[in-house]
Amino acid sequence: MIREDLLELTPEALTALANAGFVKRAQKDIAAGLLPRLDTAEDGTVAAHFDDGVVTRLPPGRTLRDAACTCPAGSMCRHRVMLVLAYQARHAAATATASAPAQAPSTSASGLGPEDTTATAPALHDTAEADAGAWTPARFDDAALAASFAPSVLAQAARLAAARPVIAVQPWRAASVPPAARLPMCSVRFFSRRSLVHARCDCKQGTGCAHVVLAVWAFRDAEALAPAGAPEVMVAVRPRGDDGRAVDAAEADGLLDSAPARAARAQLEALLLAVWMDGSGQPLLALSARVEALRAQVQALGWRWVDDGIDELWQLLQAQQARSSRFDAQRLLAVMAELWARPCAAGHAELAEQAATGRATPRPPLHASQILGVGVQGEVALDHLRLVSLGAALWSDETADGADVLFADPDTQAVTVLERRWPRAADAAAGGAAPPLASRRVAGFPLRQVAAGQVITKTATRRANGLIDIGAGARQTGVMPLSPTAWDELVAPLRQGSVAGLVAQLAAALPDFATPRQAAAGAATGTAGQLHVLAFERMAAADVQWDAAAQALHADLFQAPALDAASAASDDDTTGEGDDATVRPVDGLRLTLPHRAASPGAVDALARALAGEWGALRAVAGIARLRHGRAVMEPLALLTVQRAVVLQIEAPAPQPLALRQATDDLPALALLASDTLGLLAQWLRQGLRHQSASHAARVQAQADRLAQAGLTRCAALLRALPEDLRAARQPALVGHLATLGLLLQGVVQQA
Ligand SMILES: [Zn+2]
Ligand SMILES: [Zn+2]
Incomplete structure (x- = not known):
C-alpha cells in the first residue's frame, strides 16, 4: 500500500503542519543520508526506526500531531517530519529505478541536498502526472467527512453553518499554493488531495477542527456559483442538518431592515453630521458618550467592521487633539466617507441578493454580512505564531510615545500589527526622562530588535482587524534578526x-x-x-x-x-x-x-x-x-x-x-481633485457651522472649476452644499460629502 497522502506533502505543507525548524533540520539529515529504517504495515501504518532507538508510527487518517513517537518531545517533533521526508525519498528512489526517468514536474523546490536530487524530489513518483494539476476540496464528500471527523465536530460545524458565515474560497493555484478558505474567524489550507487530516487551520486546534468541515462545505457550495478562473469566490455557506446535508433554509431576515439596524444607521449618520458641523477639532467630551452608545448598538448587531471604523474615527479625533504626528487629515476624511458608505454598500448588496434568490441572476461578489463584518470573531488566541517584520512606524504626541510594528505571517500570509503606547506620565512618575523609542521594551525585547526581527511566539492573540498582542512570558517568545531572505516566503497578493x-x-x-x-x-x-x-x-x-x-x-x-x-x-x-x-x-x-x-x-x-x-x-x-x-x-x-x-x-x-524644487507632477485634473479634497479636509477640521460669510462663494467657485474640468457629478455635489446646510436637508449632507470625497479620491488615483 502506497501512502499517497504522505507523498504529496510539500516542504511548504510540512512547514505549516509542523514548523520550519523541524523541516530544515530533517532536510539536512536526509541530505546527509541519515535516513531512518522504514516499514509499512498491512493497514498502511508507516513506522520509522531511528539509529538512536526512537520509533515513530503514522497510521493512515492520523495527523502528524497524532502520530506516535517514542521521543520525549510533546505534540510535534523532527522524527515525524523525518518519517514523511524519508518515505518520499525512498519512494522516489524506488520509482526512479523502476521506470525511465520522467520529465520531472519539479513543482516544489525540495530544498534538499543537491547530491541527492533524484532520490529526494517528492513530485517524482508514478502518479505525479495525475497529481500535478488543479483539484478542489469539494471532492471530499459526506462519507469522507464522516470518516475523518468525529460526529461532535460535524455537529459543531453544522451549528456554525446555521449562521450562514461568508467564506472566501481560493482555488488551487500551484503545488505551493494549495486550495485555501478564509473563514470569518480563521483560515484553512488543504495540503492533501487525498486526506483531510493534512488540512491545516490557523486556530488554536490546528487540525481536525470544525473549520475544516465548514471550508469543505464552502468549496462545495462555491462550485454552483464559481466563475472559472476567479482567484477568490465568496460563499455564504448553506445551513446543514445534523447529517451534514445542505438544507434550504427560509430566507434569512435582512441585516439592514430591522428596527435596531435602522436606529444604528440613523445614530451613525447623526454622529458624522455632528463632526462635519462642529468640526473635528471640537471638544471631544461632547462626543464621547455618543460614540460609546453608538458602538454598543453596532456591537449588538455584530457589525464588526463598522465598529472598527468608529474606533478609528475616535482615535483620529483624539490624535488631532493631542497634536499627534500620526494624525492625517485626509485619512480622517476617508474614514468619515467609509463610515457612511459601508452600510449603504451592504444595503445594496442585500437587495441584490434578495433579487437574485431563486433566479439564475448572478449574486453580488460580496455579501452584506461581509461588508458589515457580521460573524467575524473578535479576538482569537493563536497557536505557535511566526511573524516576519515588514517595518515599524513610530509616533509621538503631547501625551505619549508609540510604535506600530507591522508583520506578515508566512504561514497564512496574514498581515498583523503590534501596537504599543507609552504614556509620558509613566516616565515622569518613574522620575526619569523618556528613553529613546527604539529602546522601549516590547514583549520583553527592545523595540529595535522586534521591529527588525522575526518573532516566534506561543502567547499571541489576534483581533479581527489584524491587531495582535504578544504576552510578556519570556520563554514563550523568541526573536531572531530579520535576514535578507526573510520575505522570500511571502506570496501574492501581499x-x-x-x-x-x-x-x-x-x-x-x-x-x-x-x-x-x-x-x-x-x-x-x-x-x-x-x-x-x-x-x-x-x-x-x-x-x-x-x-x-x-x-x-x-x-x-x-x-x-x-x-x-x-x-x-x-x-x-x-x-x-x-x-x-x-x-x-x-x-x-x-x-x-x-x-x-x-x-x-x-x-x-x-x-x-x-x-x-x-x-x-x-x-x-x-x-x-x-x-x-x-x-x-x-x-x-x-x-x-x-x-x-x-x-x-x-x-x-x-x-x-x-x-x-517642490514640483508636483500631477496632471491638472488630479491636482484639482487633490485641491478640492484639501478644502474638504479644512472644512471638516473647522466645522461647517463655523465658516465665514464668504464660504458659499468659495464653494461655488470651486464647483465651477470642477464643472469646467468635466467633473460634473463632483461639481453638482459641491453645489448642493449650501442648500444641504440648511437644517431641513442636513441628513443628506453626510451622504453628499462622503460621495464627493470618494469620487475625488478616485480621480486622484486614476486621472
Ligand atoms: Zn519524535
Ligand atoms: Zn480551526
Whole structure:
C-alpha cells in the first residue's frame, strides 16, 4: 500500500503542519543520508526506526500531531517530519529505478541536498502526472467527512453553518499554493488531495477542527456559483442538518431592515453630521458618550467592521487633539466617507441578493454580512505564531510615545500589527526622562530588535482587524534578526514581483468601504493605502531627491536592464543616482518618505540604502496606493543583500541629499481633485457651522472649476452644499460629502 497522502506533502505543507525548524533540520539529515529504517504495515501504518532507538508510527487518517513517537518531545517533533521526508525519498528512489526517468514536474523546490536530487524530489513518483494539476476540496464528500471527523465536530460545524458565515474560497493555484478558505474567524489550507487530516487551520486546534468541515462545505457550495478562473469566490455557506446535508433554509431576515439596524444607521449618520458641523477639532467630551452608545448598538448587531471604523474615527479625533504626528487629515476624511458608505454598500448588496434568490441572476461578489463584518470573531488566541517584520512606524504626541510594528505571517500570509503606547506620565512618575523609542521594551525585547526581527511566539492573540498582542512570558517568545531572505516566503497578493503587478493589484482592489478593515492599512502607519512587499531582480533607484518644501525624500525604484557579463563591472553600477536617464521607465515605483520627528534617522537610512551602502536592493515593504495611475509607496523597510533596514528605528546619520524644487507632477485634473479634497479636509477640521460669510462663494467657485474640468457629478455635489446646510436637508449632507470625497479620491488615483 502506497501512502499517497504522505507523498504529496510539500516542504511548504510540512512547514505549516509542523514548523520550519523541524523541516530544515530533517532536510539536512536526509541530505546527509541519515535516513531512518522504514516499514509499512498491512493497514498502511508507516513506522520509522531511528539509529538512536526512537520509533515513530503514522497510521493512515492520523495527523502528524497524532502520530506516535517514542521521543520525549510533546505534540510535534523532527522524527515525524523525518518519517514523511524519508518515505518520499525512498519512494522516489524506488520509482526512479523502476521506470525511465520522467520529465520531472519539479513543482516544489525540495530544498534538499543537491547530491541527492533524484532520490529526494517528492513530485517524482508514478502518479505525479495525475497529481500535478488543479483539484478542489469539494471532492471530499459526506462519507469522507464522516470518516475523518468525529460526529461532535460535524455537529459543531453544522451549528456554525446555521449562521450562514461568508467564506472566501481560493482555488488551487500551484503545488505551493494549495486550495485555501478564509473563514470569518480563521483560515484553512488543504495540503492533501487525498486526506483531510493534512488540512491545516490557523486556530488554536490546528487540525481536525470544525473549520475544516465548514471550508469543505464552502468549496462545495462555491462550485454552483464559481466563475472559472476567479482567484477568490465568496460563499455564504448553506445551513446543514445534523447529517451534514445542505438544507434550504427560509430566507434569512435582512441585516439592514430591522428596527435596531435602522436606529444604528440613523445614530451613525447623526454622529458624522455632528463632526462635519462642529468640526473635528471640537471638544471631544461632547462626543464621547455618543460614540460609546453608538458602538454598543453596532456591537449588538455584530457589525464588526463598522465598529472598527468608529474606533478609528475616535482615535483620529483624539490624535488631532493631542497634536499627534500620526494624525492625517485626509485619512480622517476617508474614514468619515467609509463610515457612511459601508452600510449603504451592504444595503445594496442585500437587495441584490434578495433579487437574485431563486433566479439564475448572478449574486453580488460580496455579501452584506461581509461588508458589515457580521460573524467575524473578535479576538482569537493563536497557536505557535511566526511573524516576519515588514517595518515599524513610530509616533509621538503631547501625551505619549508609540510604535506600530507591522508583520506578515508566512504561514497564512496574514498581515498583523503590534501596537504599543507609552504614556509620558509613566516616565515622569518613574522620575526619569523618556528613553529613546527604539529602546522601549516590547514583549520583553527592545523595540529595535522586534521591529527588525522575526518573532516566534506561543502567547499571541489576534483581533479581527489584524491587531495582535504578544504576552510578556519570556520563554514563550523568541526573536531572531530579520535576514535578507526573510520575505522570500511571502506570496501574492501581499508580495508583488513587479511594479506593473503592484499597480494591477492596487487597481483591482475593492474600495475600502466594502472590504475587511485592516489595522495595517490605516491608523497604524498614519498614511492611507495597502501594505505590500515589492521584490524583483536588479532593483535600482533613480532620482533620489530631497524635497525641502515638503520635507520628504523622493526616489524611483525600477528594474535595471539585464547587464551582460562584459559590461557588468559591479553590482553597484545599477544603484544610486540613475546616471543613464534612458534606462529608467516612467512607470517605476515612486517612493516618498516624509521626515518625522519621532523617527529622525529614517530619511538618512533610506538614502543610504538606495545609494547601495549595504549592497544591492532585494525588496521593499511599505504602504502603497495609486496616484494618477502610478504606484506610490511610503517605505517602511528594505532588504539589501547585506541586511534588513527598518527605516524608522535607524539612528540618524546625516547625508548630503540632492535638493529639488517642490514640483508636483500631477496632471491638472488630479491636482484639482487633490485641491478640492484639501478644502474638504479644512472644512471638516473647522466645522461647517463655523465658516465665514464668504464660504458659499468659495464653494461655488470651486464647483465651477470642477464643472469646467468635466467633473460634473463632483461639481453638482459641491453645489448642493449650501442648500444641504440648511437644517431641513442636513441628513443628506453626510451622504453628499462622503460621495464627493470618494469620487475625488478616485480621480486622484486614476486621472
Ligand atoms: Zn519524535
Ligand atoms: Zn480551526
